[in-house]
Amino acid sequence: MINRRGFCKKALLAACGMIIPLSALELFDPKRLLAGKGDRGKVRWGFLVDTYRCVGCGFCVKACKLENEVPYDAKVTRTWVERYVLTRDGVTYIDSPKGARDGFIDKKISLGEDGVKEIRDEDIAKAFFVPKLCNQCDNPPCVQVCPVGATYQTADGVTHVDRTWCIGCGYCIMGCPYGVRFFHPVYHVAEKCNFCYHRISKGMKSACVDACPFGARRIGNLMDPDDPVTRIIMTERVVVLKEEYGTKPQVFYLGLSKEVK
Amino acid sequence: MKSHVWRPLFIVLGVVLLLLAGQLFLVPKDFGVWERGYMYSWHRKGNEAEWQKVTVKYRTVAFCKDCHREKYDDLRGSPHANIICENCHGPGLNHPKDAPTLTIDRRRELCIRCHARLPYRASGRWAIRGINPATHYPEAECVMCHYPHNPKREAKR
16 A cells, blocks of 8 residues: 555656656766767878978879879879969969879960960969868768768778779769869779878878978878977968868868968 | 468568678678768778778888988988989889889979979969079980089089
């Protein structure tokens, strides 16, 4: 026989039991605690491009193509250098002949099918070079759209393509806001820059970083606060490309101009 | 219910079972969700090691200097000190075994990658001593007058 005291006790216990949410119990999941600190491991590769230093020699593009076996004469490349020439009457010319594989050796600006254009020295307001490569985004849209799990991000933040698994649908090539992906002419699968994963895993630097004589390209570990590249990114005025897309790029630029897209 | 209603259902069930069995054999064991979760890290783990195994072709100056000490010393004290050997001579790979001879590129196109004068004050190009390739001895190879390993020195003839 239940009395009033017993009934109240049991009712209170039941109510308390019901209001403990499941998420409160999950607080003790060690994996969640680790993720909450944002610590995914000891390494997160980041890249720094100093556009002031770039002279448009294109040695980085040459090194990249040879190192990563991207067919040398095919019109595709994992990294490239763009030339921006702004005239005094407000026109912006952008070109990158052969991805700057052979450098910029004259003043003629390539207009694609419309031939070339030569701008007089006195008409140039400003002109500079911008190296481009995969941004190894923290939220890579190219990975989200892959229907088969062929492209993925590693724990150290590099996005790869599994050549044996890629079906060549091209969603990732369309999904990348930076246009860094292309079809490999030999393997017929999606191809992209992976910071020379075979080099950085051995303690070397990416081929383009080694090839750059001017220090315009640098690679470092963003998890290490003493890394010289990380220190520049944390203390100096750096920007990323297309921040508004929310992709969280991990390639940072020094000295970028608003004309650069 | 009559069997003609069940029959297509059995066929569908059979196909589903066949697909599931096929998946068991065709999908590699290490395919699954890894460190970065389902959205970013649903992949075959073994592929990461495959990318790490790619052959290194650019061996950097550290690889060249042991045998080509003389050239390395010339280069070290020159304005060209930051240009790695392989930029001009091609990837070292397993030289001298796998790439027994490396390129000696004497074309003007190599030098004017940096030394063609471009009026771009906002870039590092402006600080480099440049020439107009169309008027600066257009018929000559640069190395006839300049020693590439140390441009401050006389050309070796």
